[in-house]
Amino acid sequence: MPIDQVAKNLNLALVHHPVVNRLGESIGSAVTNLDVHDIARTAKTYGLARYFITTPYADQHQLLRELLDHWQTGHGSRSNPARGEALAIVRLAQSPLEVVAGLTELYGVRPLVVVTSAQARPNQVSYQELGRTIREAVPVLLLFGTAHGLAPELIEQSDYSLPPICGGNGYNHLSVRSAASIIIDRLLGS
Amino acid sequence: MPIDQVAKNLNLALVHHPVVNRLGESIGSAVTNLDVHDIARTAKTYGLARYFITTPYADQHQLLRELLDHWQTGHGSRSNPARGEALAIVRLAQSPLEVVAGLTELYGVRPLVVVTSAQARPNQVSYQELGRTIREAVPVLLLFGTAHGLAPELIEQSDYSLPPICGGNGYNHLSVRSAASIIIDRLLGS
16 A cells, blocks of 8 residues: 555544643643644645644634634735645644544544553554554554643544653653654655 | 763754754744743753754844743743753753853863754754754754744855655645644654
8 A cells, every 4th residue: 555545544533622731630621832833744745634632612713714824824824835735634623522523424434533642652653553554455543642741531532642752761742743744654654 | 872861962952053044044033932842842852962952143032031030930940840840951042152162171082063954954864864963872963943944054164965855735834833743753752
């Protein structure tokens, strides 16, 4: 299967609710501009077709639409067309559940939902094995958490989890932008 | 060699001068806050000891010192100590040349200077081979460009270049934050 088609089986969702704060309480977080840009640019580089931003808040959807408009049809589209190309794969959604429903309709089969985390979670699948799964044309939805990570219920309802990215020295406080880039490269990079 | 010691042979420098603008003209760029944070967090996760920010501008050094102080001894050090830990590996320097001189003194041997770029450059070394070189205790300095990339003279004066990160579809406009994360993982990730 050509890598370009393979990449179409990998979908990302950056989750802003429910996520946890530093005390482990379930919260909704605000959208960070560079999370949208950086992850879209990496996803586009590897040929992904869809990068979902999920938040239930109407004002955040409005903000995101203005941001996307600026780069896709406004001034930004003329000053930096490559940015608009990356942001064209961004999709807005209310929740991970809505994303799963939409992808199920698109593929005709429910995608595997795989969570990412800075901690080891149950039902781990290795990067190699998940990369193979994607190459076998199985649609996958990767969930990334903002704030201090995905809420426990999202982790419990997922099919698999990816192992945390560790350098072996105990420190693993990556930005979600860096984590997403490394994970996409591990799954699809040659 | 334990991975923790191996990582000490890899040094990063984020270059703000000389870099090129979209017209290919040689310029100096302003420091971006999240370049400092994100790359320091990834570098710290993989056990790197030094992440240099190079700029010849005094006001940018002042800004960086205030940023580092906030997270290492100010309010940020109490609200998020992990951030201070990552930023503790940040070093300020005037130029890549100054970094090379300092590392030569530290290691007792000149480090290999390896440039990164969104385009293929001469004297390529593969990720695998450079990873092996680092594991053989050879000190390496990786240069990352801001704005539209490193100026030609820096590329010409380097020992090697790493191949651009490509997804195979022609689009490769990664942020320097994402590129640095992927490259560190390719060189040191298990």
